[in-house]
Amino acid sequence: MADNGTKALRLKGAALLLMLLAPPLLLYPGAKGNTALEVIGWIVLVAAMIIPLRVK
């Protein structure tokens, strides 16, 4: 079972990946006209920003 340090690192890594991937993959094409994609993009990006706040 992963210790707290490893778990925190994985969560931070996941947050970073989502922060980097959401804007170009979802928000950018979404902002060009696909509202559903844009909504998903915002949800993913906001979630990515919340994860570090929850990591001890």
Next chain:
Amino acid sequence: MSIPVNFLTWICALLPILAILMLMVYCKWSASKAGCVGWFIALVVALLVFKDNLNNLAFSNARGMVMAFYVLYIIWGALFLYHVVDEVGGIESIGATFVEMTRNRILQLLMVGFAFVTFLQGVAGFGVPVAVGAPLLVGLGFDPVTAVAVPLIGHSWSVTFGDMASSFAALQASTGLPGEELAPYTAAFTGLAGIFCAFFAIHCFAGFNGIKKGWGVALIVAGCMSATQWLVAQWQPSLATFLAGIVGMIVVAVLTRLPKYRKETADAEVLDSETLAEAAAGTEEFKGRTFVKKMPFKLAFAAYFALIIIVALQEFVPGLEDTMKQYIVLKLNFPQYQTAYGWVTEAGWSSKVSVVGHVGALLVYAGIAGIIVYSITGHWKPGTFKTVIGKVAKDGTGSSLATTAMVLMAFIMVESGMTYTLAKGISVGLGAIYPVFAPLVGVLGAFMTGSNTNSNVMFGAFQAQVASLLGVSTLIMASVQSAGGSIGSMLAPAKVIVGTSTVGLTGREGEVIGKTLKYCLILGVILGIIAWLLLYVFLKTVK
């Protein structure tokens, strides 16, 4: 309709920055957490106060992400190269070589606490110069508080072009100013700061008596390093600090050969080394780290030699750079968009990141070359690669989160008109006197975030806009911002903690900051006055 610049909108525009400052300084939050909160606040303020819309903000985040990736690629590449060398004992061997060179205290201080830490800043950054330099100085018998303060001062001037110039890349990206025009001014300001930092490092150790005895060598070493940085920055900014550090080490090594500096000479008058050694050993918390030369200097340096060769090949082999930079290019094209206040973001391409030809890729190639050399010589053991990757992930994730969140926040602020509002308010309030305080804004950013890169991201566009509103050079103002952010590193709690923890001084960070604060403020004001003179007297025509 245009953005109403008044006290309310100005305070609202300041909120994200203020929140980061309060959370980091008073609540002791990490930069990654504070950066995320800053992003949220910027998003809400942009929507509610600056009448931006989600569609525009989606574009701002996408544009910011490309810029974040540009900077992160360098950070991760530099960390990979550093840990490859460190894991085989290379960094320890390089440090131990310097310890053997001379018994002259001033030269030891300049070698380890100025030249070597500059070199480390050139290749790694993230507090590595302090983490490696402080224990080395304690091992040489320097007082532990001084041993932490000296590398903080000694490396600070070189941060802008350090870590493969990631802070300079951030400055370019946030201001939109061309690197080739920005580099000479930025390198001139940081180079000047370098000369002061050499003197401050000696003063921190031995007061004015030390400066009286060591001003000549300090001037020679710092002068050569600053000149190197200035020259190289105009050719390849990513190598400017790296090569300045190497030149500094060579110059000190040559000086140690001079008869005057071979014996301990005047050092005994400046300080009693035995007393200092006892003081260091007597620090209860100090764990007594010793540095062992595990391999010859040339072998330890192999990965960095590889880096120099790779960069030179890319630069001098005709067509190679263009060829490398045309494969797997990350770039996005944006339409023109504007807020309800009419604040326009022009159509155009984002920053371009070539996965194969980017500076970060060159660092990875050098790391791989290092692994091959260390494998051939038997220093690279099975399982080391996994350890290296683990350490890179551990060191890089937190700082990457902070950088990404702050880059995205900065893009929201710039493209919603918040940065413009801040700049307009300052320019009206302080007017022509503002440039004197401009470096201190950079210092504040570095103090808050522990990073020259983040300081440039947060304040680069702001400083450039103040310059535009005052009708003075944006190049000089942006440069002085970065120089301020660079010297602010000597105050950054994140770096101070790294230093104190490596020499067993945890909890005594206040003593270290007490030593570095005066040097940082004096230097910030000096750079501000010089910037003012250049902007209003000597270089009025520079754009």
